Amino acid sequence: MGWPLLANYATNKNLDGHLGEKKDNPKPPKDNHSYLSTPLLTEEQLVSAFRRFDGNGDGRLSRKELKNAFKSLGSRCPTCQSLAALYHADKNGDGYISEKEMNPLIQYALKCGYHVDE
Secondary structure, three states: OOOHHHHHHHHOEOOOOOEOOOOOOOOOOOOOOHHHHOOEOOHHHHHHHHHHOOOOOOOOEOHHHHHHHHHHHOOOOHHHHHHHHHHHHOOOOOOOEOHHHHHHHHHHHHHHOOEOOO
16 A cells, blocks of 8 residues: 555645645634633642542552543543653552652643633
8 A cells, every 4th residue: 555645745736836725815723722711720629630530449549540530631642641640640659649649640730731621
């Protein structure tokens, strides 16, 4: 199988040599950043969100529980976020985030900049 994108590249040029459609009066881009006007989650909200996902109630968050929590927060890649969170917060290396390790997890999540859903 060849490179179909290369075939499109070679044949999709306008007469003036530009790729794609030629537009005389392009529309302004849609505002895809409306989330920027919503407030960021606070530490308390993040602690509450993560504690909600302690499914078995053992006081620790597994990678799977972290993944589900990040997914609920709107992460585009919850698997990656859960692995990164373990890297940043799992100080004893047991593969879980305990209550003692919650603060580094929250600090990491704050840096990610999750917004309040509206």
